[in-house]
Amino acid sequence: MAADGSVRRCACGTRLARDNRGRQCNACKKKARDLVVSPPVVPPEFWRTAEMCEAFDTCDMGAVIRAYRTHGHHGRTISQEVAARWLGISQTRLSRIEGGEGVSDLPRLMRWAHVLGMPRDLLWFRMPGRPQTAAEDRQARTPEGVDTPDLGNPGGISGGAVKGERPSGALTAAEQDTMPLSRRSLLFQGVAAATLPGVNADEADHIGKALENARRYSDAEIVASFTRQLDNCKADDGMLGSDRTLPTLLGMLGAIKVCAQDAKPDIRRALFAVGARGAEFAGWLCRDLHDQARATFWHDRATEWAQLSGDLPMQGYVLLKKAQTAYDDRDAVNVLGFAEAAQSGPWNLPPKVRAEVAQQEARGLAMLGLPMLDVERKLERSREYLSSAGDSADNSGLATHYSISSLTLQTASCYIEAGKPLRAAMLYSEVLNTGVLSTRDQGYFLARRASALALSGEPDDAATVGLQAAELAAATSSARTRRELGRTVATLQPWASRPAPRALREVLTG
Incomplete structure (x- = not known):
């Protein structure tokens, strides 16, 4: 209840819980988060309103997108920044397009229409492979009665080519190869296209067949192929950086979603299990890109797919990752809350994950200013879990990377939060000098050490270490590392006129 005793409600009418200090219920919060990533589901009548029909009559994609953003169905206007993210362009470019800049590139127009789920009969250009009427949709089914899988876009209509005689309006093989939304080119031009750099010819052929006819071809072999791709993405991440790894991973997740639609139940569960791990990894890459x-x-998708696959450990593991994301946002309450939920839930977590969770609990306690004795107890508990991991069987595949080095690095962060930055700097140095970290992680923890040195009143050493971190951040496109270096520069402000701090500031702002 509000301070005056009145009931507080979300805009949707849901009564807000007493401990909810915001203005939205949990369902609306989730909807708002999802809106940032993908367009909302809209009913068929959305497209038949006067404002949408008038926009389509102009044959101007800018006018259509503007009418879509400002449609009353959404409850409020969707910003250009959010819509531009869906379309894969900048907000500035979208502003120019809505302002009258013409778009004549047919593949781009088709892709945007597909992303927003625009009905084919309202478009002023041809959308191949998309039946217009229900009768055409039935005729477009394969002899086995399986629809061509689409990518799950709201408002989109599934359909595919018919074997045998070429139907009216169908495309030749050469035309299909150039059309992004045709069935034949789905693997090469659709969401799954980004997976191709990580697969060999046999795997690409198998995935292509699975995308064309998921019920017939989605088998254990395709699951193994996706598992190998995920392992390759994780191996590439530390060297190539998140911005180069993420497109390949998202392509793989799109392919998994397509294959799972018509797979047999046991294969579907196996696909969702791989997808859950991939979605969790996508969440990590997005964290690194800030x-x-x-x-x-992607953390929410990982939880949902883990639930669909019956993977309890993964559900608990995602809670740990949410605690780490909360740490990025300096949200101490959620750092501790998510970690405690991971530790106490029915997840059956392996010892290494429990070790990492206990460390995260220690960090949350330190951020909240609790006594150092409580923090040390949690850290000791983490070491005990890690010690027992060597004697325990673990088939989960979770936190296999977690080691004494990992614990040492995260313990250092606890000391920073507890106001002991010099001790933290020493712990960071112990691991950084071993050479066990990937290029990206070496850069990030160098930045963390620079922050610790700056907090310890060592400006020249902090700036020198920070310059090393900046070089690796540029090589791996790590926004997370650059953000940490930004904190270092802010801490070094009292010494801003000294040569080394000034050089670090110029590198970051240049």
């Missing part, structure tokens, strides 16, 4: 909204989106 895209917290998308990180939250």
